[in-house]
Every structure is written in C-alpha cells, then in structure tokens.
Amino acid sequence: MDALYSQLFAGLSVGSVLLLAALGLALTFGQMGVINMAHGEFMMAGAYTAYVVQGAIADAGVSLLVSLPVGFLVGGLLGLLLEVTLISRMYTRPLDTLLVTWGVALVLQQLARDVFGAPNVDVRAPSWLSGAVDVLGLAVPKARLFIIGVAVVSVVALALVLKLTPLGRRIRATVTNRDLAETSGISTRATDRLTFFVGSGLAGVAGVVLTLLGSIGPTLGRNYIVDAFLVVVAGGIGQLRGAVIAAFALGLLQAGIEYTTTASIAKVLVFVVIVAFLQARPQGLVQVRTRSLA
Amino acid sequence: MTRMTWTPPPPFEPRDDRPADGAAAPATPAGTSTGTPAGTSAGTSTGTAVAGTTPTTPPSPSPQRGPRSWLTAARGRTLAGFTLAAVLLLVVAPAVLPDFRLNLLAKFLCLAMVAVGIGLAWGRGGMLTLGQGVYFGLGAYLMAMHLKLTDAGPGGVPDFMLLYGDGTVPGWWEPLRSPVVTLLAIVVVPVALAVVLGLAVFTRRVRGAYFAILSQALAAAFAILLVGQQKVTGGTNGLNGFRSFFGYDLADPVNKRMLYLIAAVTLLVMVAVVRLLMVSRFGELLVAVRDGENRVRFLGYDPARVKVVAYAVAAAFAGVGGALFVPIVGIVSPADVGVVPSIGFLVGVAIGGRATLLGPVLGSVAVAWAQTSLSESFPSAWTYAQGALFILVIAFLPGGLASLGGLQAAVRRRRAPDGTTGDGASGSAGPATADAAGRPGGLTAAADAADHVAPVPPTHSVEPAGRLP
Numbered sequence: 001m002d003a004l005y006s007q008l009f010a011g012l013s014v015g016s017v018l019l020l021a022a023l024g025l026a027l028t029f030g031q032m033g034v035i036n037m038a039h040g041e042f043m044m045a046g047a048y049t050a051y052v053v054q055g056a057i058a059d060a061g062v063s064l065l066v067s068l069p070v071g072f073l074v075g076g077l078l079g080l081l082l083e084v085t086l087i088s089r090m091y092t093r094p095l096d097t098l099l100v101t102w103g104v105a106l107v108l109q110q111l112a113r114d115v116f117g118a119p120n121v122d123v124r125a126p127s128w129l130s131g132a133v134d135v136l137g138l139a140v141p142k143a144r145l146f147i148i149g150v151a152v153v154s155v156v157a158l159a160l161v162l163k164l165t166p167l168g169r170r171i172r173a174t175v176t177n178r179d180l181a182e183t184s185g186i187s188t189r190a191t192d193r194l195t196f197f198v199g200s201g202l203a204g205v206a207g208v209v210l211t212l213l214g215s216i217g218p219t220l221g222r223n224y225i226v227d228a229f230l231v232v233v234a235g236g237i238g239q240l241r242g243a244v245i246a247a248f249a250l251g252l253l254q255a256g257i258e259y260t261t262t263a264s265i266a267k268v269l270v271f272v273v274i275v276a277f278l279q280a281r282p283q284g285l286v287q288v289r290t291r292s293l294a
Numbered sequence: 295m296t297r298m299t300w301t302p303p304p305p306f307e308p309r310d311d312r313p314a315d316g317a318a319a320p321a322t323p324a325g326t327s328t329g330t331p332a333g334t335s336a337g338t339s340t341g342t343a344v345a346g347t348t349p350t351t352p353p354s355p356s357p358q359r360g361p362r363s364w365l366t367a368a369r370g371r372t373l374a375g376f377t378l379a380a381v382l383l384l385v386v387a388p389a390v391l392p393d394f395r396l397n398l399l400a401k402f403l404c405l406a407m408v409a410v411g412i413g414l415a416w417g418r419g420g421m422l423t424l425g426q427g428v429y430f431g432l433g434a435y436l437m438a439m440h441l442k443l444t445d446a447g448p449g450g451v452p453d454f455m456l457l458y459g460d461g462t463v464p465g466w467w468e469p470l471r472s473p474v475v476t477l478l479a480i481v482v483v484p485v486a487l488a489v490v491l492g493l494a495v496f497t498r499r500v501r502g503a504y505f506a507i508l509s510q511a512l513a514a515a516f517a518i519l520l521v522g523q524q525k526v527t528g529g530t531n532g533l534n535g536f537r538s539f540f541g542y543d544l545a546d547p548v549n550k551r552m553l554y555l556i557a558a559v560t561l562l563v564m565v566a567v568v569r570l571l572m573v574s575r576f577g578e579l580l581v582a583v584r585d586g587e588n589r590v591r592f593l594g595y596d597p598a599r600v601k602v603v604a605y606a607v608a609a610a611f612a613g614v615g616g617a618l619f620v621p622i623v624g625i626v627s628p629a630d631v632g633v634v635p636s637i638g639f640l641v642g643v644a645i646g647g648r649a650t651l652l653g654p655v656l657g658s659v660a661v662a663w664a665q666t667s668l669s670e671s672f673p674s675a676w677t678y679a680q681g682a683l684f685i686l687v688i689a690f691l692p693g694g695l696a697s698l699g700g701l702q703a704a705v706r707r708r709r710a711p712d713g714t715t716g717d718g719a720s721g722s723a724g725p726a727t728a729d730a731a732g733r734p735g736g737l738t739a740a741a742d743a744a745d746h747v748a749p750v751p752p753t754h755s756v757e758p759a760g761r762l763p
Binding site: 029033035086089090093094095096098099100102103104105106107109110113114222226227229230232233262263264265267268270271274275276278279282 | 495507510515518519521678680682685688
C-alpha cells in the first residue's frame, strides 16, 4: 500500500512539473498556433534568475519568494522580445516558427553556457522546504509539495484571469475565432503579445521552482520541452482543462510504468500510449468545436 | 478506424468530409479516375473549396503532356545539374582530396542522404519531421550490430557485452549475423516503423505541428531507450571499434575510398529516385497534398496514403544513410540520433532549399563542412552560428538559397507578356487566406515549378484546431 501511495505521489509530482512547463505552451500554441521551442530556455532563464537572485539575497527563503515574480518577469520579457522581433512576422507560417524558435533556443543555451559556465550550479533550498512531512502515513518531501502548490496556484490564477478579466475575455475570443474577434474591435495583435508575455512568464516561474529539485544547467529546458509538448498535444488546445488532465495523466502513467519497468522503457511506452490515444481523439482530449475542416 | 467504404454515385452531403476511400490508388502513376467528385460538389456549401479546379476549363498548356521534344528546358537543367554532381562526386573529389578529407566528405554524404529524404517529406510533402534521427539510428545500429557480430566471429560475443552484460548475445541480435538479413533490415525496419507510425498518424489527420511534436518525441524516446539499455546497445558510448566491413579491412585506405564511392553512388541514386518520384503523378499529388490537403481529398484521393509513402521513402533513405555512416565514421552513439541531431538535419535542407532537388544535398554538405571546420577552432561559435542560421534562413529566406535564383525567374516571368504561370510559385508572402481559396491553380503550377524553383510551402494550410482557416 505504501508503494502505491508513493507512486501516486511521484506521479502527482511529475505531473505538476509537467503542468507548469506546459501551461504557457498550451496558452501560446492554443491562441496563435505558434510552437515555441525556446519555451524550455525560458524555463532555464527562470532557473538562472533564481540563482542570480540568491546571489543578491542571502536568505534562501526570501530569495525564493522574490525569485518567483522576478522569474515571471524575466521569462515574460524574453517571450515578448521574441514575439515582437521574430514570431510576429511569421504568423502565416506556424510550422516555421518551430524551427526559428529552435534557433533561438540554441543561442540562449550557448549564451547561458558562456555566462554561467557549462557545469551545473545549485540554488540552496530554504530551510522550511527541506525535510519531509507526513501525509497519510507517507513521508513527502516538502519541496515537492511546494511545487504542487505553485502549479495549483498558477492554474487557478490563470483560469481566473481567463474567466474574469477583460484580458481573459479578449484571449478567449481570439482563441475561439480570431477574425470575429478582430472585427469586434479587439486588437488581436496586442492580445497575442500579452498572451505570449503571460505564457513565457509561466515558463519563468516553472524554472524557478525547478531549482528546488536539483542543480540547474544550460540544458535544463531541453529535458522538459519534449514532454511538455506531449502534454499539449494529448490535452488538446484552446482550453486549460485538457492540459491539466493530460499533465497529471502523463505524470501518473510515467511513474506507474517506471515502477514496473525502467525509466527508458517508460518513455517509449508513454509515446506509444499517446499515439494510440490520438487514434481515438486526434485533436487531443479537449477540443474546441468549430465547423472548419479538421 | 472507422472508415466509409466507397458507395457509387455520391449524392453529395455537405457536411461529410470523409475521403472516398478506394476510389483512387494515389501511388500508381497510371491514370486513375479522379475527376468525379469535383463536378458534383460545385455549388454546395463547400463549393469554394474546389473553385480553383473546376473541370470545365482544363488547365491549358500542361507542361509535361505537350507534344514537345523530350529534352525540355527543365529536364535539361536537371540533367546537367545531375551530371555535374556525378562528375564532381565520382571523378573530381576522389582525384583531388586526400584520404582524410575524402572520408570526411563520405560522412557528409551519409548525412545528405537523410537530407534528401527530408527534402521529399518536408519540402515537397509539408511533413515537418523532427525525428529522422530515429530512422538514421535504426539503420546505423543495425549495421553496427552486424559489424560487431562479424568482428566477434561465428558464435562470438561482442566485446562491450562482455563488459556490461552477462556475456550472452540476446536472441534478437542473432539474425544480424547474416549479411543478407542485415542489408534487408536496414531498409525494412525503418520503413516498417515509418509506415506504422504514418498510418496511425496521417489517417487520423494528425498533422502539422502535432505530427512534428510526435516525431520529436519519438526521437527523444529512441535516444533514451538506447542509453537505458546499455547491456544490448552500448549505452551512451554507442557502438564503435569496428574492424571489418563485409570482409574488407576497415583500416585499409583503399577500402575507405571504396566506401566513399559506395556512399556517392548511393546518394546519386537517391537523388534520381526523388526526381523520378517528383515528375510522376505521385509527385504532383504529394505537392498538392502539401498545398491543399482537403482539395486533394475532395478529388477522391486519400492524402494519408500519399504522405505515408513519402514518409516511408524518407525513412528508408535515412536508414541507408545511417548504415553507411557506421563503417565510414567508425562509431554510432545516441548523440547521433536524438532530438538535437534530428533537428540539426533540417538546417541544411532549409538552407539549400527545402523543395528543390539538389538543395538539400548541397545545403547539408555545406552545413556539415562548416560545422566540422568551425567547431574545430571555435567550439562555442558553431552553436551560435547554427542558431543564427535557423533564425535567418527560416524567417527571412524560407525557400533557401535556391529561392534566390527562383526570385530572378519569378521576376522574369512577371515581365513576360503572359505572366500567369508564376502565381503558385511566387506567392510566398501571400496573406493567410483560406486553405482552399488561396492559390489559384496551385495544383498544377506548383508541380510545374517543382523542378527548379522552390515554391515556399504555404504552411498556413495546416491550421490548428480552434482557429477557423
């Protein structure tokens, strides 16, 4: 029974990391059809932000709490820069944005390697996040709980923004029908920019909390980007619900298969499961219904 | 898979967009019945979709069918280019280059084989495949396993298995002791995987970005699997230290030169195959699927089959390239097949011109050469250079360097009194109009221009759900 609980928790933990990484992707991919391969590098930038902030603020707890909003800003501004300079020119060629942002990712990685050095660096976790707490008779690392908490808060905050604020309304209108939104007086260009800012900012936040899981290096983002995209594909685009369900489903699946086989076989099996799942739902779990040809 | 079977004369149902299966076998070059649905669907709610191809006025001067001489201008150019490439590769390079450089060139040619396949699948077919490293790796590892087994002798065990494993050869390695089985497997295994994945994905109309992401995930999973199964794959170190190649000593420079010639001839054959495919009916269909998949479906073809064939050919090319890579380079490791090298294959194709015949070859050889010479002296500069290449070429020169020549041709055509043929090829910066209404005459014009110009693939036709096209 203990093993089951611990696997369940491992799955939740993996799922929450995936969710944080995929949340921003789902947003930008859903709205603009843009595949941002540099998203992982924005996470890496967030992680290094936490590292730099800790250099300025000695207290680990304070620096973590400061890093979260600063990481959001750093990621968001990087995203905004990318959108304005490159992606805005390429909205008619969504597939090509994938390759352009891959180029950006390569440059950012090498930049990180040149600035911070190739070896990994460590960010100290605050004392109140070290150790474990007892949940249902299982020792759960506090850092993992914190990450799950950040993921939940991010999802709720994003959902509220989308549901209640004028910005959210504009985003939802643009996702559902860009042309109609435009004719209704919404500046879809400005909306795109803001969406990209928020989505990339979430990547920054994800990067900050990832520092709690281990040391960080220039290729931090690359390790998460493929899985994060799989979450978006499996979850379907245009709505948060799909990404949330898919992230936790993939996390649990990964942890479950790893428990019975090995990590490398788990990756292959997860891939097979996703391809099989797309047989049933080619557009992913949650689909925005339109009358266009699929 | 729920599929409608073909029921004879279709009383057109406006909201039913399923393909009329079995009506046509797209891969056969001979004329299959095509035009039936076009007449019936005109004037229905989806009538705009076929407006560009209404059959009342057939596209008048079809370039391939006219009573012209066999050696048209396009054919002449292609033939001249091909001959020039053959002379350069088979005569000039072996005469001029020292052994070391020739071996390096042989390695580049193996990478170019993957690029030729990508040119077909991505440039002509619009399938952005980010996982060609998988097929490259399958071919490479199959060859490497065979070489390891022959080096170990009959019944012997490869050295790394004694090191990491329990000293026994796993059962699925055993068939690879046979050279015939190995040579077959190098083509069959990648093709089989590509067909299975292609059928699963394309028949369900998973395409565009979704397909790209899936292919990338495949590459990631494959590399992780190779690293994880160290006992049977050599893990991170990969497989290396081969001594002989089908009985020929790999340390002998003469045999190295022989390997180069094999690679050069193989590459030329592949280029010829692509050329033959592209001038066939299949080639026209492939470009048509790229430019307007739904239109092709309305015409009674199954776009999925066309795509699967192109994807499988690309996989076969990658597999053969990988297999030749192994004896030439002497090592294959997960670092050659993962996500990063898989996407790396694309940059050469993009630079050379993704939809041209020789562009992918020249581009990938040039990139590989630049990588080798740059990373020797400035290791970090190459990463910046590669990133910058991706950004600059894809964003600002999507047709590749070949499109620079194409631009001149387009200008010439526009100046010509009857400048109607160039529309499909030169409309790269056109607005994101609807998939169907976008490019008038795109089906014929694109196929016409495919020989020499690089028509920029109008990727806006692959819209994600959630947006009306």
